[in-house]
Amino acid sequence: MLKQLKQKAIAEIKQAGDLNSLEKVFRQYLGRKGELTQVLRSLKDLSAKERATQGKLANQIKKEIENILEQKKYKIRDTKYELPKEWLDVTAPGVPMPQGHLHPITLVQRQVEEIFQSMGFTVANGPEVETDYYNFDALNVPKNHPARDLWDTFWLKDLDLLLRTHTSPVQARYMEKNNPPLRIIVPGRCYRHEATDASHDVIFHQVEGLMVGSDVSAANFKGVIEEFFKQFYHTDVKIRLRPSYFPFVEPGFEVDVKRKGKNWLEIMGAGMVHPNVFKTVGYKANNYQGFAFGIGLDRLAMIKYQIDDIRLLFTNDLRLLKQF
Numbered sequence: 001m002l003k004q005l006k007q008k009a010i011a012e013i014k015q016a017g018d019l020n021s022l023e024k025v026f027r028q029y030l031g032r033k034g035e036l037t038q039v040l041r042s043l044k045d046l047s048a049k050e051r052a053t054q055g056k057l058a059n060q061i062k063k064e065i066e067n068i069l070e071q072k073k074y075k076i077r078d079t080k081y082e083l084p085k086e087w088l089d090v091t092a093p094g095v096p097m098p099q100g101h102l103h104p105i106t107l108v109q110r111q112v113e114e115i116f117q118s119m120g121f122t123v124a125n126g127p128e129v130e131t132d133y134y135n136f137d138a139l140n141v142p143k144n145h146p147a148r149d150l151w152d153t154f155w156l157k158d159l160d161l162l163l164r165t166h167t168s169p170v171q172a173r174y175m176e177k178n179n180p181p182l183r184i185i186v187p188g189r190c191y192r193h194e195a196t197d198a199s200h201d202v203i204f205h206q207v208e209g210l211m212v213g214s215d216v217s218a219a220n221f222k223g224v225i226e227e228f229f230k231q232f233y234h235t236d237v238k239i240r241l242r243p244s245y246f247p248f249v250e251p252g253f254e255v256d257v258k259r260k261g262k263n264w265l266e267i268m269g270a271g272m273v274h275p276n277v278f279k280t281v282g283y284k285a286n287n288y289q290g291f292a293f294g295i296g297l298d299r300l301a302m303i304k305y306q307i308d309d310i311r312l313l314f315t316n317d318l319r320l321l322k323q324f
């Protein structure tokens with residue numbers, strides 16, 4: 001009779017599909033009024049001998065049922081928390097995040113910085129909102145001088161400030177604080193109040209260069225610039241200097257570059273630093289000489305990446321930007 005009870009209990013445990021029905025089975029056999037509990041209670045009415053054998057068997061069965069119940073409980077719990085198969089495939093390749101791109105101007109600027117740094121130049125900076133003193137006066141362009149018309153300037157209303165028209169003011173700012181020998185480049189944004197077309201925008205970028213020492217010559221300039229373009233284009237180049245005018249240099253030149261099989265390209269203004277500029281920043285007259293140049297960074301980028309309209313560089317059109 002006890003063995004039948006056990007079989008029945010085990011069969012019911014097997015059938016129980018969830019914790020609730022399992023709990024019912026427990027109460028059915030081991031609860032306060034459970035079938036097995038009642039058997040155990042009635043043991044006291046038996047003879048001592050019977051009590052011993054029946055008692056032993058009943059307790060053994062109780063333990064067995066408890067064990068099976070426990071195991072089934074874990075099994076139900078495990079299946080309950082088991083993750084659905086399709087929830088996560090850890091071997092699936094990830095979805096690539098869309099990547100940002102460096103702007104062509106940034107790419108070219110970094111390359112230019114690297115090349116000049118390899119030649120001992122330091123990267124310096126200056127403000128884009130400038131005083132007219134640094135943008136003009138300190139560069140040998142006095143107030144009311146017609147040479148100011150060389151640069152169409154954005155003036156800040158009612159203030160003595162302007163958006164710098166070139167990176168040259170940083171020449172004066174740097175020399176005021178540093179003595180020769182010095183070698184710097186100054187990459188940065190410039191602004192001109194001009195009509196825009198494919199090669200002119202109101203915003204553009206220059207890299208100013210300045211090298212000053214006791215005997216820095218125009219030949220040094222040619223050497224440095226030739227080396228720069230060699231490294232920039234990864235090929236031999238020819239350099240041509242044409243006389244030009246900038247108030248802060250004397251003599252001044254326009255610099256053209258030619259790669260094999262290509263046309264001459266006008267790429268920068270340059271010259272030997274004017275003695276008046278040295279005087280203004282407080283250098284002793286005749287002690288120093290040096291060269292300065294201003295490369296159009298946008299021009300370099302346009303040539304390098306074959307972009308035919310400068311305005312494309314500032315419209316933030318993703319179709320262009322994503323190509324870099």
Ligand code: PHE
Nearest residue numbers: 166168246269270292293294
């Ligand atoms: N600052 C000049 C310009 O923007 C370029 C230049 C720089 C010329 C340095 C000579 C020396 O037009």
